[in-house]
Amino acid sequence: MALRGTNQEFGRPYNRRIVLETIRLSAPVSRADIAGKVGLTVQTVSNITRELELQGFIRGIRQRARGRGHPPTALAVNPEGGFAIGLHVTPIGVDAALINLAGDVIARRERGAPPADPKKAFALFGEMVRDIRAVRPKGRMLGIGMAMPGPIGVESMSFVGSTTLEGWQGIDFAPRLEAATGLPAFVGIDIAAAALGDQLYGAGRAYRDFYYLYFGVGLGGTMVHDGVVMRGARGNAGEIGHLPLVPGGELCPCGNRGCLERYLSLDALDRRLRRKNGRADLRTAIDRGSPVIDQWIGEAAPLLRAAVVTIENLFDPETIVIGGMMPESLLARLVAAAEPLLHSIAEHDRRTAPRLTLAREGKDGVLRGAAALAVSGVLSPRFGLLFAGDEERGERDPIMSPASKREVAA
Ligand SMILES: [Zn+2]
Numbered sequence: 032m033a034l035r036g037t038n039q040e041f042g043r044p045y046n047r048r049i050v051l052e053t054i055r056l057s058a059p060v061s062r063a064d065i066a067g068k069v070g071l072t073v074q075t076v077s078n079i080t081r082e083l084e085l086q087g088f089i090r091g092i093r094q095r096a097r098g099r100g101h102p103p104t105a106l107a108v109n110p111e112g113g114f115a116i117g118l119h120v121t122p123i124g125v126d127a128a129l130i131n132l133a134g135d136v137i138a139r140r141e142r143g144a145p146p147a148d149p150k151k152a153f154a155l156f157g158e159m160v161r162d163i164r165a166v167r168p169k170g171r172m173l174g175i176g177m178a179m180p181g182p183i184g185v186e187s188m189s190f191v192g193s194t195t196l197e198g199w200q201g202i203d204f205a206p207r208l209e210a211a212t213g214l215p216a217f218v219g220i221d222i223a224a225a226a227l228g229d230q231l232y233g234a235g236r237a238y239r240d241f242y243y244l245y246f247g248v249g250l251g252g253t254m255v256h257d258g259v260v261m262r263g264a265r266g267n268a269g270e271i272g273h274l275p276l277v278p279g280g281e282l283c284p285c286g287n288r289g290c291l292e293r294y295l296s297l298d299a300l301d302r303r304l305r306r307k308n309g310r311a312d313l314r315t316a317i318d319r320g321s322p323v324i325d326q327w328i329g330e331a332a333p334l335l336r337a338a339v340v341t342i343e344n345l346f347d348p349e350t351i352v353i354g355g356m357m358p359e360s361l362l363a364r365l366v367a368a369a370e371p372l373l374h375s376i377a378e379h380d381r382r383t384a385p386r387l388t389l390a391r392e393g394k395d396g397v398l399r400g401a402a403a404l405a406v407s408g409v410l411s412p413r414f415g416l417l418f419a420g421d422e423e424r425g426e427r428d429p430i431m432s433p434a435s436k437r438e439v440a441a
Contacts, residue, residue, distance in 0.1 A: 032233070032345070033411065034049045034053060034068070034069055035049070035069055035070045036049050036050075036069040036071035036075070037068050043343045044428050044431075045412045046069075046071060046075065046079060047079055047082070047083065047430065047431075048078060048409075048410045048412055048414065049066075049069050049075060049412055049431070050065055050069065050071075050083065051067055051083055051088055051089070051108075051410055052067055052407070052410040052411070053065050054080075054083075054089055054107065054108055054301075055108050055132065055406070055410070056067065056217070057093065058105070058106065058108060058189075059092050059104055059105035059106065059107045060075050060107075061104070061105050061106055062077055062106070063081060063103075063104045065080075065106070065414070066376070068236055068298070071302075071375075073138070073394055074195070080106060080218060080394035081394065082304070082312050084180055085109075085315065086109065086113045086430075087109055087171075088109060088112040088113060089106050089107065089108055089109055090107060090108075090109045090113065091105070091106060092104065092105045092106070092107050100200070102432050104265050108115065108132045108133060109132065110131045110132055110135060111131055111132070111151075112132050112171070112173065113131070113132045113170075113171045113172075113173045113406070113430075114129055114131055114132070114137070114167055114170045114173065114214075115127055115130050115172070115173045115174055115175065115176060115402040115403075115405040115406045115409075116130070116163065116172070116174075116175040116176070116257070116402060116405070117130055117166070117175075117176055117178070117281050117397070117398035117399060117400070117403075117405075118159075118175060118177040118178070118208075118401060119177075119178045119179075119191070119221060119224075119397050119398055119401055119425075120145055120152075120156075120158060120177060120178070120179045120196065120397075120399070121179070121180060121196075121221070121248050121295075121356070122144060122145075122180070122193060122194065122196060122197065122248055122250055123143075123144055123249060124141065124142060124143055124144060124145075124245045125142045125143075125144075125152075125155065125156070126139065126140070126141050126142075126157075126394055126398055127139065127141075127159045127160065127398075128139045128163070128275050128395065128398040128399070128402065129163045129164070129166055129167065129170075130318050130398065130399055130402035130403075131404070134223070134231060134232045134302065134399050134402075134403070136392045136395050136398065136399065137150050137165075137166060137167065138163055138166040139395075139398065140162060141158050141164050142159065145196075146433060147198065149199055149202055149207075149304065150163050150423050151209040152369060153208065153210075154211065154357050156208065156212065157175075157200040157211035157212055160175065160211075160212045160214070161212075165216065172214055173214075173215070173405060173406055173407070173409045173410075173430065174214050174215035174216065174217060174221050174405035174409045175214045175215070175216050175217070175402075175403060175405050176213050176216075176217045176218075176219065176224070176400075176401035176403065176404035176405035176406075177204065177208055177216065177217070177218045178195060178218075178219055178220065178221040178223075178224035178225070178397050178398075178400065178401040178403050178404070179182070179204070179218065179219075179220065179221060180195050180196060180221055180247060180248065180249065180251075180282070181198060181220035181221070181222065181251070181267055181269070182220065182222065182265075182267035182268075182270055183266070183267065184265065185267060185309075187285045187286050188216070188270065188273065188284075188285045189283045191235075191285070192246045192283070192284025192285070193248070193298055194247070194249030194284075194292060194296065194298045194422035195196035195284075203321065204215065204216075204218040204282055205218045206318065208266075214405075215405065215408065215409055215414075217404045217405045217408040218399070218404075219249075219266075219404045220262075220266065220267070220269070221245065221247050221251070221401075222243070222245045222247070222251035222252060222269040223253060223260050223266075223269070223400070224261055224397050224400035224401045224403075224404060225245045225247075225261050225354065225397040225399070225400050226243035226245070226253045226260045226402065227270075227400040227403050228392065228395075228396045228397060228398070228399040228400025228401075228403060229243055229352055229354065229392065229396055229400070230243075230255050230260065231389055231399070231400070231403055232396075233352070233354070233390055233392045233394060233396055233401050234352050234354075234389075234391065234392070235255060236371050236411050237340035237384075238255075238348075238349045238350060238384070239256075239257055239349070239390075240254070240255065240256055240257065240346075240347070240348050240349050241253060241255050241348045241349050241350050241352055242254050242255070242342050242346055242348040242350075242351045242352070243351075243352050243354070244270070244271070244338070244351055244353045244354075244355075245354065245355045246297060246299070246353070246354070246355035246356060246357035246362065247296075247297055247355050247356050248296065248297050248298050248356065249272045249296045249297075250271060250272035250291055250292040250295055250296045251267035251269045251270055251271060251272055251386060252269050252271045252342065253268060253348045254348065256346075257365075259360070266405075269337065270343070271285075271289065271291065271341075272290060272291050272292030272295075272296060272312075273285050273289055273290045273291070273292060274290065274291050274338070275287045275288060275289045275291075276289060276290075276291050276334060276337055276338070276340065277289030277291075277293075277294065277334070279291040280293065281294070291334055291338060292420065294331055294334050295331045295334045295335055295338065295358050297313070297356060299327070299331070299365060300313065300323075300324070300331075300386070301313060302321050303326070304316055304321070304323050304324075305321045308323070313358075314358075317358055317361055319400065324361070325372065328365055328368050329368070330371045331365060331368075332365060332368035333369075335365060335366070335368075336369045336371040336372060336373050337358070337373070338411075339351060339369065339372055339373070339375070339386065339387065340374075340375045341370070341374040343376055343377040343386070344375050346378055347376060347377075348377075349384050350384040350385060350386060350388045351386065351387050351388065352388045352389075352390050353387055353388065353389055353390060354389070354390025354391075354392060354396055355390075355394075355396070356394055356397075358393075359389065359391070359393060362389060363389060366387050366389060369387070369403075370388075372386055378379050382412060409430060410430070
């Protein structure tokens, strides 16, 4: 992590964020270790942590003594010291969750497909957020993070086709969300949010380098390298679903033929169910069993096998974590059907992790990741600079405002 403090006069809100973010990501951690990590003196770090403790963001944890002497007090976040909202918007549903500073899901709300009219959709998001905030009426809300299908800003792929929010181009998402909810808003692609959530709280915690294969409505994925989600030059890396792996195959809304996502995705399964049964109910089909699902697994497994080899040979991950919106029982069947996997560089003699790892988080993974986007956003030094010099004038900085006062904002 490259967070470094500053000794400049304007640096107080800036340093406060760096210290809190370091505690959040490295807890339990001692003051001396924080000072070493961020390049501030132990005295400066102690002043800041005292302030953060008074504000209820962090708490001390007595550690077991190592050797002689007084055991050092380590610091960790106070889970109820702050909250963020994770919002996940897809063409088939809207999910919202209230997440605490430790990443626990406190409450969640679910709605069906969002209104096609963005104005109505944002009104719905505002309503869902007000409803879920009522679960912790005195809680300090840091912000809201929204995850949505990508890519963004790509002419042939953005906002076209049934795996995207069709027709939503040209919307300034973050300002609209901020206006609808009264909270600092951050927007990201669902693939990145899911990978971030998994890296912070899920199966990915055990790995430094892993690939997250994300079954949303479509199919995406991203490499987490050295603990950082790789997003590419424009933030759109990860559209593995648009690899044209089936020559001369089905036409994709992106304009190419044979894209992986046309076969290996919830959308693909849904289309097959509809073709057979008219109105499809995926949940019922899974629960009761369906020949369409069996057939789809037979068709999709070889493509998953091809995707796995492609990912392994390109990125050399420790493992590929497979998760997202697809029900876990279905993912487990698909993964089992993809065995035996094809040969790749993953078959090395030092292998300890399985080549494929199922994520256990289900839909919560992306919601926790979306909330983490907001927490990291508000705690980023860049956000802190907005408040530089404001300290004497008032309480604009959301991380220093008392929880009860901020409540009125909604
Ligand atoms: Zn495509």
